[in-house]
Amino acid sequence: DAGVTQSPTHLIKTRGQQVTLRCSPKSGHDTVSWYQQALGQGPQFIFQYYEEEERQRGNFPDRFSGHQFPNYSSELNVNALLLGDSALYLCASSLLGLGGGSGANVLTFGAGSRLTVL
Amino acid sequence: DAKTTQPNSMESNEEEPVHLPCNHSTISGTDYIHWYRQLPSQGPEYVIHGLTSNVNNRMASLAIAEDRKSSTLILHRATLRDAAVYYCILRALHMNYGGSQGNLIFGKGTKLSVKP
Numbered sequence: 001d002a003g004v005t006q007s008p009t010h011l012i013k014t015r016g017q018q019v020t021l022r023c024s025p026k027s028g029h030d031t032v033s034w035y036q037q038a039l040g041q042g043p044q045f046i047f048q049y050y051e052e053e054e055r056q057r058g059n060f061p062d063r064f065s066g067h068q069f070p071n072y073s074s075e076l077n078v079n080a081l082l083l084g085d086s087a088l089y090l091c092a093s094s095l096l097g098l099g100g101g102s103g104a105n106v107l108t109f110g111a112g113s114r115l116t117v118l
Numbered sequence: 119d120a121k122t123t124q125p126n127s128m129e130s131n132e133e134e135p136v137h138l139p140c141n142h143s144t145i146s147g148t149d150y151i152h153w154y155r156q157l158p159s160q161g162p163e164y165v166i167h168g169l170t171s172n173v174n175n176r177m178a179s180l181a182i183a184e185d186r187k188s189s190t191l192i193l194h195r196a197t198l199r200d201a202a203v204y205y206c207i208l209r210a211l212h213m214n215y216g217g218s219q220g221n222l223i224f225g226k227g228t229k230l231s232v233k234p
Binding site: 004041042044045056058110111 | 159
């Protein structure tokens with residue numbers, strides 16, 4: 001049973017460019033969340049997608065956008081890249097299902113996409 | 119989600135038990151206590167969670183104080199592969215679709231080093 005897969009694993013961009021990162025959730029999961037992890041810090045929540053809609057968003061500018069497809073996979077797009085966007089971008093999936101969520105709900109993370117902005 | 123406090127780092131010897139503490143004095147009565155860990159060059163990995171009673175699984179044990187203001191993650195026999203950053207996180211019991219279901223609030227965690 002494949003877990004969460006992310007692509008690409010590493011990429012280098014220059015300031016002002018745009019980037020798209022991709023995520024396939026764990027089989028059976030319907031919800032995808034994205035996190036940004038700067039070096040030496042804990043992951044920071046960007047946003048969550050469920051039923052192809054953004055359900056919650058962290059404190060990130062509109063340059064960060066996303067999409068969820070009918071097969072539950074997801075993309076994270078970042079426009080007008082800044083040097084400070086250099087980080088590990090993590091995708092996590094979970095099953096929200098019909099219950100509306102529970103504090104017992106567990107997330108499965110991918111290995112991340114390492115973005116370097118020069 | 120309520121805030122947690124963990125030591126920045128801890129050391130352990132291989133094959134000895136490890137007790138990783140977490141303080142969460144502002145926990146609400148319906149918050150679950152979750153632990154994740156992040157091995158080098160990997161994404162976070164779920165370890166264990168609990169609400170009021172102590173919990174055991176194949177990876178670890180979770181001991182929850184009677185007043186729930188603190189908890190301890192117990193690795194019974196540390197191995198070199200347990201060297202990681204361990205995060206203690208609180209999650210609300212009931213979350214709506216528009217609520218914080220996907221929003222794990224990570225601190226800096228505890229970096230565990232295991233010596234051979």
